[in-house]
Amino acid sequence: MDDGRSIPAWNGRRSQDALAQVKARGKANNLPCCICEQPIDYDIPSSDPDGCSVQHPKSRALYPHLTWDPLNWAPEHLTCNKGEGTAATLAIGTTSRVW
Numbered sequence: 514m515d516d517g518r519s520i521p522a523w524n525g526r527r528s529q530d531a532l533a534q535v536k537a538r539g540k541a542n543n544l545p546c547c548i549c550e551q552p553i554d555y556d557i558p559s560s561d562p563d564g565c566s567v568q569h570p571k572s573r574a575l576y577p578h579l580t581w582d583p584l585n586w587a588p589e590h591l592t593c594n595k596g597e598g599t600a601a602t603l604a605i606g607t608t609s610r611v612w
């Protein structure tokens with residue numbers, strides 16, 4: 514299913530390293546969730562619904578080449594992440610979204 518704008522898979526060792534970096538940066542700077550702007554507890558596991566996950570302020574659907582760019586990583590709650598499907602973003606075509 515390659516339509517010419519395939520999105521790099523966000524998984525494996527690289528995504529774990531990215532998460533570790535985002536958590537370290539978020540904890541050091543006390544960064545809130547980039548979606549709901551509420552504080553994130555960086556000490557709880559990322560598998561927890563309130564745990565830290567990685568958001569791509571520039572959607573991977575629209576900017577697949579920025580998938581692995583650390584400047585395009587921001588901390589967010591796992592639950593907030595779940596509400597941000599790339600497929601949905603693509604379908605709606607929210608190109609004007611400002612973060």
Ligand SMILES: [Zn+2]
Pocket residue numbers: 546547548549550551589590593
């Ligand atoms: Zn949140």
